Amino acid sequence: MLIRKKPDIASSEITDSRLYFGRRRFMRSAAGLILGSALPSRLLASRPAAFNKISPSPYSTAETPNSYQDITTYNNYYEFGTRKEDPVANAQEFDPWPWSVTISGEAEKTGKVNLEDILARHPLEERIYRLRCVEAWSMVIPWVGFPLGDLLKEFQPTSKAKFVEFVTLNDPSRMPGQRVPVLRWPYREGLRIDEAMHPLAILAVGLYGEVLPNQSGAPLRLVVPWKYGFKSIKAITEIRFRETAPVNSWNQSQPGEYGFYANVNPKVDHPRWSQARERRIGAGLFAPKQDTLMFNGYAEQVASLYSGMDLARNF
Ligand SMILES: Nc1nc2c(c(=O)[nH]1)N[C@H]1C(S)=C(S)[C@@H](COP(=O)(O)O)O[C@H]1N2
């Protein structure tokens, strides 16, 4: 498969940024130790201070990532409020560690796994991906994660597993936005099994070389770069292999506006706004909008998953 690679001249920059991330991680984890001394040792033991090794990925886009500031202060995470500025303001007290994921449904193996055990088995990569939100803004984000399919295969899905459902933590005491019925909680998402197994779909645990900040979906979230942002569900506690298509929260809430597939498609408009162009966050107020690309620019890799489908109907 041909994936857009970073140009060769950038390889020295990769080394530089690795060193930079290494240093920043060190500084953060030193700060974490000081702050952490107030926490019970049970919690400290399960909290990864920093990642040991992150490999750059050939699946990365060559575009310049948005700043850490842009990425972590403007996003959607309704469990912590409905405005784009809410997650950063309201998610700081949330303590995601320790964390486990329950895997169930149509698979040979099922059960509850600790995130530390998952991380011990899956080498981490940095994947710089475009994100496109339905609301016509976009960003470029350097995730740290591993292929979703690698985790799913460990549980040996059966031939009945046609879909995968993901469920966010349901805990209104820790997620204040869940006390407000803006969506039917918990947040849910789903992929067809072949989409879930596609090597571009990842589970992310970090951002800019560091452990995910809470507002970005700590400690474990999905990233599906060819689909609109709402498919990339945050704070995942359940993964279920299913024979039938799962309900996804935004489709359930407004079926005429948000479908199951949610593939980035400049030719299929959202009923309230065009999807033909997008505003890159951080480019400046007067920067021109840019054309939105089919499948968010990943058409070469994913278009075959949808051959023969009417994408205006399966939006
Ligand atoms: N649990 C949960 N996941 C969620 C959301 C949410 O409200 N709750 N919002 C979605 C939407 S609409 C978008 S655009 C992305 C944006 O998050 P990011 O910028 O951190 O990727 O998260 C998605 N995942």
Ligand SMILES: [Mo]
């Ligand atoms: Mo979104």
